[in-house]
Amino acid sequence: MSSVLPTRSLLSPIELSRLRGTDLGVALRDILTTHTPRLGFEDMLIQEVMRVLSNHAENFDADSASVIQAPFFAPMVAKALQNQLVLVPEKVQSAVADLTSDDGLLLGSCLSRCLTAKAGPTAAVSKWCKSCPALTELDKNCPFFRPTFNVIAKHLIKQSSWGSKRRLYVNALLSIFDMITDLSMIAKYTRTPGQNEYANSLSIMVALTLTLQLIGCWINMHKGPKRECAKEMIIALSCLKPGVDAYRVASGTERPAGHALFSLEIELTCTKIFEMVCESIPGSVLQVSALLSSGGYSKQAIFSIIVSALTTGYSAATISYDFDTGEQRPSEKETLWRVVTFLSCSWLAVFFSFLCFIKGEYRKTFWSTQTTRGWVISLFTAGETDSAKSVVFIAKKSLWVEIRDDVKRWCLENWERWEEEKPEWFNEYFNGVVDDDMIPNASLLQMKVKAGGERRRSSIFKTIGGIEMKEK
Incomplete structure (x- = not known):
């Protein structure tokens, strides 16, 4: 005393x-x-x-x-x-x-x-x-x-067991679950032929998230005991940092003076932002792209996408709520500019990640002056094979109405040959989207008889997407 x-x-x-x-x-x-x-x-x-x-x-x-x-x-x-x-x-x-x-x-x-x-x-x-x-x-x-x-x-x-504690724990569980589902999708892409690029891209996103968390731990803890700093880095590498940070904030844990530069609330918010910008948002876009390009759907992939979307939405909502009702609430103008800055940085991060991972031949479309109509028409006019020309039917017909006569002539001249050779792209979907006047009368009559009097048409979903979904 x-x-x-x-x-x-x-x-x-x-x-x-x-x-x-x-x-x-x-x-x-x-x-x-x-x-x-x-x-x-x-x-x-x-x-x-x-x-x-x-x-x-x-x-x-x-x-x-x-x-x-x-x-x-x-x-x-x-x-x-x-x-x-x-x-x-x-x-x-x-x-x-x-x-x-x-x-x-x-x-x-x-x-x-x-x-x-x-x-x-x-x-x-x-x-x-x-x-x-x-x-x-x-x-x-x-x-x-x-x-x-x-x-x-x-x-x-x-x-207590209500309110902010539950909100924190739900957010932490979503974050950890998002990491687990992403790791499982990396393993799935690695095992699936032709999807190794998606595995590599998603691995880079996860690695970037962990790297930023490690850098954040060092910046926050480097002036304190080295043992505490190393402990925080190990927690980050274990992918459990969102859960540990949430528990500390919910339980009111306080670090000794001088051990950290920022409060636990700020540290938790930074962890959420790193995960959203580097993993949840770009990971969702990547997994949707992988799902559509696979020509099918996987329950595991859809579940992972849903978890990533929930994590992004929930984290963004809690960050916004805590920011607007914080101890020093900023003015509405200041809040607006901060939100705009954050969203702009997030968009730039996702956009540049997208540029890095797409095929090089498509990068020029971001600065090309070619319109959608011109691009669709070029699919047919510049196509060197029947398979390349057939892609024009995936687009809306109003986009290539200028060359409809050329497309009609091409179909009528080659239809009988396609029926004999049966190329892979000449399938039920293609037959369903071609107009009646583009099909020879004999073939059209045969299709109507086979369908029981009316010609079968492809579904709206197939017409829009150009893919046939089959459960894997």
Whole structure:
């Protein structure tokens, strides 16, 4: 004790008040650890709170002591300690000097609602302090006020199972599950002939995510103990960092001073952003491309795409929510510019990743002045084989109406030969999209007889996509 008192004597009055506020919060928190809820617990709780406040009031200056002993303060603390969720709490508009014991109960009940919405105890208390004029006044004029309730909120959020904790854990599970499904798809692409490029691309995305997490760990922890920095890097390499960060934030864990540059909330947000920009968003695009190019569908691939999409949407929503309701809420203009910057950077990252992974012959389409109509027409006019020319039927017919007569002449001249040779592209789909006047009368009549009087047409899905889906 002798080593502590001289240290406290060197503190400024405000710092000393904050430190004593923390001590008061610990004493109030201990009420819950030594008493279990039972019949008449609410009345007992108020009495215990009044006893603790009376014992600690003498440690504060006169102004702070008068607030602690005010009629509203003990009911407010007791109601906050009860932590009973009130969905629509009543608003208290009175000033601090006019607060009654009933007002104190209403103010205390509002804290539980803030704890369900925010990702950490300090952010929840910050939002609570801004929820009504009286709390804002207390936070501004009483240095002990926020440290006291930070301790209480940290204990309450550890004991609760709703709200922000569930939100954090759901997000963490989605992130870990997204990584697992991506790794499983890498293994699938590796085993599938012709899809090794997709395996390599997805591997690069996962590796980039882990690399950025490692760099983030080093930047955040390099000034602290080397052992702690190495521990964080091992957690990142194990792909469990989203879950570990979520647990730390939800449980109110605090790192010792000097161990890290940023708070756990900021670290968790950065982890989400790295995963979204480098893995979830581009990975979803890549897997959709692989699914369509395979000419079939796989339940494993579709499930992986759904998980990536859910992870992206959920992470983006939680980041936006925490950002907009954070301790220092920015102006709407500042928020808009930050959102625009983030979305622009995300788009650029996905776009350049896309450019790196597509076939080189298609890169020129991003700066070419050729229109869609011109490109579709060139498929037929520049096609050297019947197979290359047949691709024109995949596009909308209105795009190649200018060369319809040429296409018709080509079909009529070669149809009988195609029926004899039966090339791979001359299938049921192709027969279904060709117009009647492009088919020789004898062949058209035979097709109608075979179909029972009416010629069969390809489905709308096949007409649009040009692929036939078969379950693998």
